[in-house]
Amino acid sequence: TYYYDSSFAANVLTAVQLALTNIAQPTEDPVQLFQLFESGKYNENNAALVAKTMDILKTIYTDSELNNIVYNETLYAIFQSRGVCVVKNLNCTGQATSVYRTLDGSCNNLNHPEWGMAFRSQRRLLNPAYDDGVSSPRVHSAIGTGTLPNPRTISNVMHSNKGISTPLDQKISLHVFQWGQFLDHDIISTPVSTGVNGDALSCCETNPANVNTDKCAPIYVPNSDGFFADGTCMNVPRSAPALDGNCNTPTGPRQQVNKITSYIDGSNVYGSSAAELIKLRNPNSTEYMAVTNGNNLPPNNDNSACTLTVQGESCSNAGDSRVNVVPSLGSYHTLFVQEHNRIVNLLKGLGWTDPEELFQEARKINIAQIQHITYNEFLSWLLTRTVLQQNNLIITGSRTTFFTGYDPTINTDIANDFGIAYRIGHTWIPAQMKLHTDFPETSDINDPDVKNIEDTYHNPHMLYMRGRTGSNRLVKWLTEGRCPRTDRLLEDGARNKLFLKNGVSFDLAALNINRGREHGIPPYWKYRTELCGETLADPSSWSSMTLHDNITIALLKSVYQSPMDIDLWTGALTESISTAVIGPTLTCIFLAQFRALRNGDRYWFERPEPEGFSLAKLTAIKQTSLAAVLCANVYDASFVISQSAFIPGDVRNVLLPCSQIPKLDLSAWSRFGKRNLNTGKDEFENKLVHLLLEILKEKESGDVKK
Numbered sequence: 001t002y003y004y005d006s007s008f009a010a011n012v013l014t015a016v017q018l019a020l021t022n023i024a025q026p027t028e029d030p031v032q033l034f035q036l037f038e039s040g041k042y043n044e045n046n047a048a049l050v051a052k053t054m055d056i057l058k059t060i061y062t063d064s065e066l067n068n069i070v071y072n073e074t075l076y077a078i079f080q081s082r083g084v085c086v087v088k089n090l091n092c093t094g095q096a097t098s099v100y101r102t103l104d105g106s107c108n109n110l111n112h113p114e115w116g117m118a119f120r121s122q123r124r125l126l127n128p129a130y131d132d133g134v135s136s137p138r139v140h141s142a143i144g145t146g147t148l149p150n151p152r153t154i155s156n157v158m159h160s161n162k163g164i165s166t167p168l169d170q171k172i173s174l175h176v177f178q179w180g181q182f183l184d185h186d187i188i189s190t191p192v193s194t195g196v197n198g199d200a201l202s203c204c205e206t207n208p209a210n211v212n213t214d215k216c217a218p219i220y221v222p223n224s225d226g227f228f229a230d231g232t233c234m235n236v237p238r239s240a241p242a243l244d245g246n247c248n249t250p251t252g253p254r255q256q257v258n259k260i261t262s263y264i265d266g267s268n269v270y271g272s273s274a275a276e277l278i279k280l281r282n283p284n285s286t287e288y289m290a291v292t293n294g295n296n297l298p299p300n301n302d303n304s305a306c307t308l309t310v311q312g313e314s315c316s317n318a319g320d321s322r323v324n325v326v327p328s329l330g331s332y333h334t335l336f337v338q339e340h341n342r343i344v345n346l347l348k349g350l351g352w353t354d355p356e357e358l359f360q361e362a363r364k365i366n367i368a369q370i371q372h373i374t375y376n377e378f379l380s381w382l383l384t385r386t387v388l389q390q391n392n393l394i395i396t397g398s399r400t401t402f403f404t405g406y407d408p409t410i411n412t413d414i415a416n417d418f419g420i421a422y423r424i425g426h427t428w429i430p431a432q433m434k435l436h437t438d439f440p441e442t443s444d445i446n447d448p449d450v451k452n453i454e455d456t457y458h459n460p461h462m463l464y465m466r467g468r469t470g471s472n473r474l475v476k477w478l479t480e481g482r483c484p485r486t487d488r489l490l491e492d493g494a495r496n497k498l499f500l501k502n503g504v505s506f507d508l509a510a511l512n513i514n515r516g517r518e519h520g521i522p523p524y525w526k527y528r529t530e531l532c533g534e535t536l537a538d539p540s541s542w543s544s545m546t547l548h549d550n551i552t553i554a555l556l557k558s559v560y561q562s563p564m565d566i567d568l569w570t571g572a573l574t575e576s577i578s579t580a581v582i583g584p585t586l587t588c589i590f591l592a593q594f595r596a597l598r599n600g601d602r603y604w605f606e607r608p609e610p611e612g613f614s615l616a617k618l619t620a621i622k623q624t625s626l627a628a629v630l631c632a633n634v635y636d637a638s639f640v641i642s643q644s645a646f647i648p649g650d651v652r653n654v655l656l657p658c659s660q661i662p663k664l665d666l667s668a669w670s671r672f673g674k675r676n677l678n679t680g681k682d683e684f685e686n687k688l689v690h691l692l693l694e695i696l697k698e699k700e701s702g703d704v705k706k
């Protein structure tokens, strides 16, 4: 049962009215108030009323139902102005038999049903380092009375590609960039503080002393910047503080929230709550995900979700709210919605009929593919297979066995520190987005196929180009394009012109540094020692910087007073890389997170049934790859692609036509009995059963021709 329905709305109205009669000085008309509730805008001065309303709603709904509908839907934006109430009291029922992963928190981790679910406080790998111990951003230098360098200054010194032509990594395709972000959007989304009405805050004050430091962390750009005009201030709200389950401020240091499920569970495709999911499914044929005009993402009717420049276009809707950030991200969302619907059709051909079962099994297979591609292809490249092997994180390939390391005592929440460190993917952001040209086409000089990235932010237009074939063309471009190198340099379009609109823009590197400080993330050296186990004789000496090359150390020295001041994001990203893609500290942080996401996930795809699959099914999942998903949805059988779409063809990675790329073979899912593995066809008796079923179906619909 789903509780997102009109009776819920009616119950809220009744509860508000009741609550009004219960508090001393009612200040609002209940109908008006209800409208505010519905639109997610509510005056925080009415906190008592909200609390009372919640009490009444709790007499109607169970906690788990309220978590699903209230926190994620209606009250979320209201509380966001003060902070975000974290989910509590989820129930784990049906432990033994639950076949499908749930979104309301029950049972995804047997030991602790809340771990990994949406609207939880982020975990930390290291204790926070706030200036005042509880909440104020780190600003003081480790030595003397000085302050830390301005984030924009660090960005200019360490992350600018000015005067350096941006090197591309010829060994990896742009799928590394896109998978990296897509994965991020499956596991972490940190909400920021809003104004009292749920509106965006204005954090820049003429006098910096007047900044509301509880809700704001603006970046004042130092003069003579070279790009930003003197006096520029970047309007940055602080991440909303986590409130406890009763929406009160907890004692102890400020924590941040993750508003999506941390499990790799395709929540960017399916949503992070049952209520979100139901709205993403096709209402008429619920086995399918909703699509519009030729397999594109459904529109988001809230046009403030993106910037529209062409009439008739709309923002996209998906399981994660950031889907509109860049169009190539939208194209990935589209790809996995298409893949879901394709799997549904395949299952139908194998005798599956029940819409709910079809939906859930297709979702389970789609999630399994996403997990497999992440560990077997993406992480194999990022962390290397050797490191995965050493840490028992390797997917065993053809030696198909179950994963037996499931450990329900592992906390699967995303770590705050990981959320800062994993932003190293910002080094992969390309300068431009491009539509692949299938055929010689007359190019449209007024609407070219190549656009600077700053012209694509929050604008879905590229998806609409060329008769709405933009999504597939962007995906094809990701295959043929090369990814910017994993280095300290960020493209101008991300470092100077992020979210450029009406002449106002942001610096993504400065945002990352600033965000780390306002989350109370300790400096880089602490991760080397306290988390990753290095022993440093004297962390205050530059000679302790043994993981960086001399040029980088010179740059760091020119901006930081002490190596103990270096911010995690900058310090970890600039570690030198000998044989691997990333340095040892990032490897250590990533391992901590990706180990938890595999070992603590009850529904990890390599587990046996009922949560996972039979060996035959698991073998089928392990055959798949990003290339297979691409071949099944966007390429013709004759298209020649590298077996790992992340790594363009070379001697080690043979190019094959799509027709020869191992594809998702669902014969193990057949409900017609055994299949002949040599021919791939159903045995005779199964064919007969199939035919009979077809005839029965036609009979039922009153359309008997045979």
Ligand code: HEM
Binding pocket: 177, 178, 179, 180, 181, 184, 188, 189, 190, 191, 325, 326, 418, 419, 420, 422, 423, 424, 425, 426, 428, 429, 508, 511, 512, 515
């Ligand atoms: C065009 C591509 C991208 C854009 C425009 C973009 C933009 C952003 C922005 C604006 C933020 C929030 C900054 C702040 O205020 O603190 C952010 C956060 C983040 N980004 Fe990116 N990003 C992109 C690609 C990537 C990639 C490729 C990765 C990883 C491989 C990545 C990982 C992250 C992570 C982990 C966060 C923190 C998320 C959270 O806690 O909510 N991003 N990104």
Ligand SMILES: [Ca+2]
Binding pocket: 186, 187, 260, 261, 262, 263, 264, 265, 266, 267, 268
């Ligand atoms: Ca997720």
